[in-house]
Amino acid sequence: MRGPVVRGAAVLRGLALAVGLASVTVTATAAASEPASGPASESAMRVLSIGGAVTEIVYALGAGDRLVGRDTTSVFPPQAAALPDVGYIRRLSPEGVLSLGPELILAEEGAGPAEAVEAIEAASTPFVIIPDDPSPAGVLRKIDAVAAALDMPEAGAALSARVEAEIAAARAAVTAGQSRGQSEGIGPRRAIFLLSTAGGRLMAAGSDSSAERMLELAGARNALTGFSGYKQVSDEALIAAAPEVVVMMAGDSTPTPEALFAMPALAASPAAASRALVVMDGLALLGFGPRIGQAIRDLNAALYPAEG
């Protein structure tokens, strides 16, 4: 049994992740995503990466050795953890950022606060905002933007093509499974995504969340609708949703299937009958980074074990 403190910390971490990734708004991006000071220097050797998916892309492009720092949400690949951490993506410290002497800053959309970004730009450090749109096309745009900022067009095109092919292959497998199911009269599975279950309070993904997008990409249907983002849901709403599968992120506070399905809200669900709990790495699942193809494939296989 973990103490409440540990659970609290894990929930915060989960929230941080979800927050970093959950944005659906793409408003102010068009203007903001233009690099502030023209094309970012061609050979920026000291790069600061802010945002889990952005850091993953930098490593996937083979430019990991140019990184001098990262933010709290950058936890993959493991070697990223060794870099100095400039804090949470929405609470950057301008002096902390400048202290690393970056020649280029890559920041996922939503990085801030605005005053910090202003101060950083005043020191004429290029601050490139990478658009964040939780969709397969959004992942490719992210890769293109990062590769352009790092001046690595060939590596960018190669990574982009590879990720696109992986997504296409994963989606093909999903649709094949779906049409097979349809011919047998089975619709998409009703799944829910739980962000946390701390203290018996269930925090779940509703509409317009990155978790819902992933469930749909992997061929499932979000059984919980009627609210947007990640919210605490009532036990009765969960009983009414009658999920067939529960998806969660891997972490210290992830419950065992026994503990999870003993909760009153889920005990009577079809998912409890088959002990259908899927646990996946949070950043791979919700990060909409270069591992998205594999994530769709894994999630699909876990959702439909018979066909996997």
Added chain:
Amino acid sequence: MVAIAHREAPPRRPGRPAPGLVMAGLALLLAVAAGVGLFQGAAETSVRAALWGEGASLRDHVIVWDIRLPRLVLGALVGAALAVSGALMQGLFRNPLADPGLVGVGAGAGLGAVLAIVLGGLLPPAVLAVAGVWTVPLAAFAGGWITTLVLYRVATRGGRTSMATMLLAGIAIAALAGALTGVMIYLADDRQLRDLTFWGLGSLAGANWAKVQAGAPLMLAVLLAAPVLARGLNGLALGEAAAHHMGIPVERVKSATILLVAAATGAAVAVSGGIGFVGIVVPHLLRLVMGPDHRGLLPAAALLGAAVLILADTLARILVAPAELPIGIVTAVLGAPVFLWILLRRRALLEV
């Protein structure tokens, strides 16, 4: 005449340093704190070159002039404003637990900020274009000020302000504001939720000259005006009736104190979020050292509050560099044990 007798300096307790000595020590502490805050930071910077403009790099210039200096000035002002507000409130309510939050500023400002963070996006674009990054501070200030005025109206009857009514009404209004804040928290998406959490812990991280310009006039005005109230608060310490017989304009002192505190705290909270602890602990520390006379206490609280907040902010900036801690964590973690220690050592001297 009682009033004349009161004007004489109260006899100094043995073992208590002279007020002048305390003030000089505090001024020195503030100077040291400012120096440390200016020269210490996450980035290796040639501060001297940047200060005197002797060929410093653009990066160093930005770090010193656009990041550290505004932060230093804002920290000093906010610390002084919070500490003086705390001293004023404890004097006014004759209660050692009173802090600026009692007049509803804290709850109201919090509600204003939360409303702006969560619902700010719903404002008409024209308003947003004008308010911009100022939406949250403006809303916080308005929220704090409106709550105070409401409380003041509730507690004032026939020209007399009842402190007891104000205290109780303050609790009711704080509960109401808390509930509305809860509704907003429920409506917030996850990104807003994180902003709310950080706002509640307070931080000087967003300091820039524009914020200094916006907050400084109010806070400075209150710092300069507060000592005028010192004699009145000293009188109030004997009870309202006694103060009245001493010729102190009791109602004027009370309303002036409340409005000053609301202005200073509202401005401080608007530019730096909720920074707790300074308003309670700094005045008490000083009372333990120099006694309860407000004539010395108020200026001393300004000096010590400024020094404490600058030092706390310096620690917040360097402890987990290149990231930084919310300052509220630093003030509480460092201040609480120090306060307890002094309390235990000098328990006999504790009086308000």
